[in-house]
Amino acid sequence: MEEEAGEEPGFDSTPAPRVFQFYHMDLYDSEDRLQIFPAENARIRRETVQAEVTGEPSGEGEGKDQRDLHEDVGELARLYGLEDDHEIGDDEFVDEHRMRGSGYPPYGMKRTDAAGEQSDWRRSTEAAEAQELGYGGWGLAGQCQDLREAYRYTQGRASEEYECYVIPEEEDEEEAADVFCVTCKIPVRADGKNFDDHREHEVTPLNKALESAKEEIHKNMYKLEKQIIEMENFASHLEEVFITVEENFGRQEQNFESHYNEILETLAQKYEEKIQALGEKKKEKLESLYGQLVSCGENLETCKELMETIEEMCHQEKVDFLKDAVTMADRLGEFLKTETDGEISAQPDFEDQTLDFSDVDQLMGAINTIPAPSAPVINPQAPNSATGSSVRVCWSLYSDDTVETYLLSYRPVRDSSPGKDQAEFTLTVKETYCSVRNLEPNTQYEFWVVAQNRAGLSPSSEHAVYMTAPSPPIIKCKEIRSCEEAALVCWESGNLNPVDSYTVELTPVETPGASGVTESLVGIPTCEALIQLLPGQSYVIYVRALNVGGPSARSESATVHTTGSSFHLNKDTCHPWLTVSEDGFTVVRSERKTLAREPLPSNTRFTRCVAVMGNLIPVRGRHYWEVEVDERVDYTVGVAFEDVPKQEDLGANCLSWCMRHTFASSRHKYEFLHNRTTPDIRITVSPRKIGILLDYENSRLSFFNADIPQHLYTFSCQLHQFVHPCFSLEKPGCLKIHNGIAKPKHVTFY
Structure with missing residues (x-):
């Protein structure tokens, strides 16, 4: 344009x-x-x-x-x-x-x-x-x-x-970089002349490094946005508080000014009334004194006139004197009969006047008189605001009311609904928050708050339900199963009420090269988790339970080793004639007589075959364990599917693969059974320790003489699902399982 x-x-x-x-x-x-x-x-x-x-x-x-x-x-x-x-x-x-x-x-x-x-x-x-x-x-x-x-x-x-x-x-395509050196943090051309300098360094494809950098930037941006939102919310809350305080003090100042003017008007009215009353009293007293003064003057003039008349009479002739004396005597008699008031009708002293300031006192007292506050607004529960025995409750007062204290009441909620017959507890606090302690874990509580001042109580706030954090879970150490690349960790909730999720924390055991950084797996819905790990390491595992109140404390620790496959014997599948040791690695059949009554058929427990199954971690890979046996004991070792018939012998069906040993007349007989068939194989050296290699990748099950690196036999199995180790004792004796050990070198070729 x-x-x-x-x-x-x-x-x-x-x-x-x-x-x-x-x-x-x-x-x-x-x-x-x-x-x-x-x-x-x-x-x-x-x-x-x-x-x-x-x-x-x-x-x-x-x-x-x-x-x-x-x-x-x-x-x-x-x-x-x-x-x-x-x-x-x-x-x-x-x-x-x-x-x-x-x-x-x-x-x-x-x-x-x-x-x-x-x-x-x-x-x-x-x-x-x-x-x-x-x-x-x-x-x-x-x-x-x-x-x-x-x-x-x-x-x-x-x-x-x-x-x-x-x-x-x-950009020149021939000079473009296609790998990224993580050590030097620079892009490098894979076939360039400078690539030899980075040959010993850790490199990654350029696209992967770019995606990783973008992902890290996005994570930081998300954290920054979250922090910005929190700061904005906090600033908004401060602004509201600032405005509320300013309005409250402004209204209080107006109230003081109004009461002050009212007191001044009352005092001025009292002043005018008292001045007027004093003026009237003064006038009345002066008029009384003036009348008394006039009366005294008149009496004095009469006395003087009588004295002068008497003096004149004394100079008269006797005859005239006698005539006038009788008249004067009558006048004097009448005058003297008149009573003269000799007391002052009004005293000059000022009488103290009692001033009534009750109205003023009432107005002065009204300066501090405030109305009862309005109902507070209780806030919903904030994330991570509770522990297993305490919860932090917050509320707000959006009006300009003056509050001296708050009454926080609460009661437990039963059957997931607010209880009406539960015991109530009340706390008196001065702030708009309170940490309520000595509560039960993973329990809902109903809270409401009332504000009060010298004028009275406010209406109650709405009721809000808060929840305490759960109790720490309990790790089932004997049910932990692990291999070289993963571990299956199981635990109990430890709470009567359900929780939202669980978090598993992993910390590598301190070794000369270990970082000791704790990793967390969050949002686990059930009481078990399959965790991918590094081979040849030892980990300390903790579990936390989470709900709306926050996370629980850490559970007791459990140690997992990834040096080899590790499992325990499952007592729920054990035949009644067998006994599993406390550590879960030894099974014993004693010399006692058989039971008087055969056990009832079961889908989980062996009833005919005197056997027990082990728990194997459900991870595709290679698993190895060893079984220590007695040469004179009849035993069977191998693997079987979980739904193998418990009323049949191991190896008598297509769901189990086993090695069976029988001893009779100083002769050892070894059979490798599957679906009641066995190859014609003779073993000259009786093993004292049998190694078993389960290879999911190649669908193979191999047996070895662990005393001497000798391969005994290998099954080609159709492993369409995970299998469990199986152990059977046909005569009294014991079997001891060794697992969690590294695979020997001679096993890696099979």
Whole structure:
């Protein structure tokens, strides 16, 4: 597309020439390039072009093909937004000399937007397609040559101000690396001259190393994304707490201000009332004193007037004096009869006034009065939040309530449903979490929480069920079976309730070269696991049980050796006349009499043949063990399928392969029985220790004299399923099994 260039620092304002954006991809030879012309029309277009070049007629459809070609070109122009542009000609492309002298950035160095980049890429692709098909109608053949020249020019002219996307050269196939040296961590050509330097190093195919590196990067990216999610959740929770605290203190500040203003108004009202009461009391007292003062003044004036009248009477004549004295005596008598109040009606002292501040006290107390909190929200159980005897319970309070303490109550859940009659326990805590201890393992508990403050209790939260982690499993050491490449580990759950899964942890026994790194096998649904191991090693094995509460503690350890096949005798298949030792490697038939009553037929226990079976690890491979025997004991050793008839002798059917020894009259007789047939083989040296090699790969069962490296006989067996070792004693005696030993050298040839 055509675009106007703005003024850039370091360039003049002359309009910039048309530019193209070069991308880091092969526009000419890549099989994944954009297919401009539809595939169904490619053949017709090529025939049309060839006809135009050679001048040969194209037949009756020549004019129609030419019209179809123009229509396709017009459709492509509309598709790529070129219908509004004028026809692109050779004269619109600036050659290399004009580019160098104009002061403008060369091709591929002008910054364009996303639309411009896409358009330039499409235009370059159209030029490439046009060149391949030989079209010149658009002038794209010459334009592509100019683009290549501009590309070569821009390879050395990229700058910091402009980005240059170039087409990389194809890597030389002869020099490409095809292996990866793990030791040096570099790719190496397998047939190159530098491969000798890495011959002693660990190498791997390059594709495998690339996939391994990608897988490791994906794992790290997954861990990083998980950590980012956890941090985002934690940051979101902190933000909620921050906002809640800010809102709570803001509301508390508003409450304080409101109570303060209310107290000030009450005090002002009390002040006005007391001032008014004091004024009225003052007025009343002053009026009383003033009236008493006026009365005293009047009495005083009367006394003065009487005194003056008496003095005047004393200077009169006797006759006049006597006349006036009688009148004055009457007046004095009346005046003296009048009682004069000599007590002050109002005392000058100020009487203490009792002020009633009960309203103010009530308002002051109301400052700390808060409503009862709302119901808390108890959180679901978090992964790995429990142990076998404790669980961590968390809850939240999304309102602005003030809480002093929380009451956490719980009770066990029986029969997978919340129990109503179970004993309840309550804990008082101050935080929004609590670790409840002294619980039963692998048990569900129902929790609910109540918030409280001085105003009262909140409603109860919703009930949530939490579960404690399981008890450690118990490894069945006597049922562990192993060979040189694998081990079958069995254990008991150790819990009454089911668990979700189990995890097996393997730690190599410390040896001078062992790393001691613990490996884990997770998500095991049953109580056994077949584990692939390295030969000739010793491992310490632990088992954990898991549920929604988390993993249990480690089980007791068990040791597994991969020096050879190892198994124990299965007591469930043992005939009643035989006794299996505690270690599970020795079977004994005593001298006691036979049982008074024959044992009942059974599908798992031998009833007629006095035999016992061993547990063999179900792994395809080669297994070897030895049996220590007595020369004077009648015995049978070999292998049999699990469904071999327990009422028949070993070797008397097609489901068992055995070696039988009978001793009579100082003569030893050896038979190799299968389906009641035996080859004519005589053994001159009686073995004291018999070696047995079970080869699943080649379907063979071989017997050896382990005292002297002597091959006795080999069966060709049809082992369509796994077989078990079998041992039988026809007379009193014992057999001792030696397993977990390495195969002797003479055995490897069979």
